[in-house]
Amino acid sequence: MKIAIGIEYHGAYFQGWQSQPNHRGVQDALEAAIAEVAGEAVRLHAAGRTDTGVHALMQVAHFETTAIRPQQAWVRGTNAHLPPWVRVLWAYGVSDDFHARFSARARSYQYVLYNHAVAPASQHGRVGWYHRPLAADAMQQAIQGLIGEHDFSAFRASECQASSPIRTMHDATVSQQGRYIIFSFRANAFLQHQIRNMVGALIYVGQGKLDVPAFSALLQQKDRTLSPPTFMPDGLYFTGVTYDEHWQLPVCEACWD
The missing domain is CATH 3.30.70.580 (Pseudouridine synthase I, catalytic domain, N-terminal subdomain)
Incomplete structure (x- = not known):
């Protein structure tokens, strides 16, 4: 069986x-x-x-x-x-x-970031943390450039063993709920550390260290050494897998609404 x-x-x-x-x-x-x-x-x-x-x-x-x-x-x-x-x-x-x-047809992840001057105690190890205010609107504008089929070498770990850096991003959004900023991604597949590297770069946008055109340029340059550092793993959640309906799996994505 x-x-x-x-x-x-x-x-x-x-x-x-x-x-x-x-x-x-x-x-x-x-x-x-x-x-x-x-x-x-x-x-x-x-x-x-x-x-x-x-x-x-x-x-x-x-x-x-x-x-x-x-x-x-x-x-x-x-x-x-x-x-x-x-x-x-x-x-x-x-x-x-x-x-x-x-x-699997697609995988979904969410990164949950606590944006406050003081690191969370009760959520330690369960959310990421950044201490300075971030502009969620700017990050939402930048993340839209990730949607579609791209070479994601700019956000690929140096030790990644995937045969190709080409991936198709179906959805990518940024939303804010109080002190929490949630980055949501759905793609056919992901490269090693890809989401944490994208979140790290988006946080640079939220700080004003990168503007939206500069973020887009990172993707086009396909050079990991030009991108911001990998962000902490704590807030990253694998939230679901999409399969064809004929498999009849009881799979429901567990998302932060």
Whole structure:
């Protein structure tokens, strides 16, 4: 059987999604817990890999097993063997041709930034922080230039192993809710550190260090060394994956409204 699962996790407790030699990856925790339910080792394949400190409200992964279990057993049984900072939200049997990564049509992320002179205590590790006032309107104007198909080399990590820097950004917005500024992105796929690098550059726009034409020029220059530094991971959330309807997955994007 092939089982797809929806997953939520607090990234501060892990060294990213991918399995690690010290077993500190989200993948390690989930594979060990699912194996307890299945009675055999399993291998998870995720829709996208998140870095250390990055959270997920709706990650999607799949695994194959010979074990026959009720769908709720894959949820409740697995969660019984997990630490409280990671949870399986749903499980659903899928056909053999489904793949959590390759069947995905788009991925959605949001970056939640706390914009205040004093860093937050209760939200420590769960939101990004910048201490000076930012102009959300200017950042919203600049972010519109990211929509469409582009070479995103300007916002790509130097160690990124993707074969191509070309990605299609379907949506990109900036909104403000009190002291929180929320950056929302939906694309067919993302490069390593791409969102954190884009947010770092947008914050320069919000400060007035870059104007909108200068931000657009960064994208066109395709040179990571000319762009602002990578921003902290704390406020980054993987919020959803888009699949064709025929898969009938119970996937709903968990967004900040």
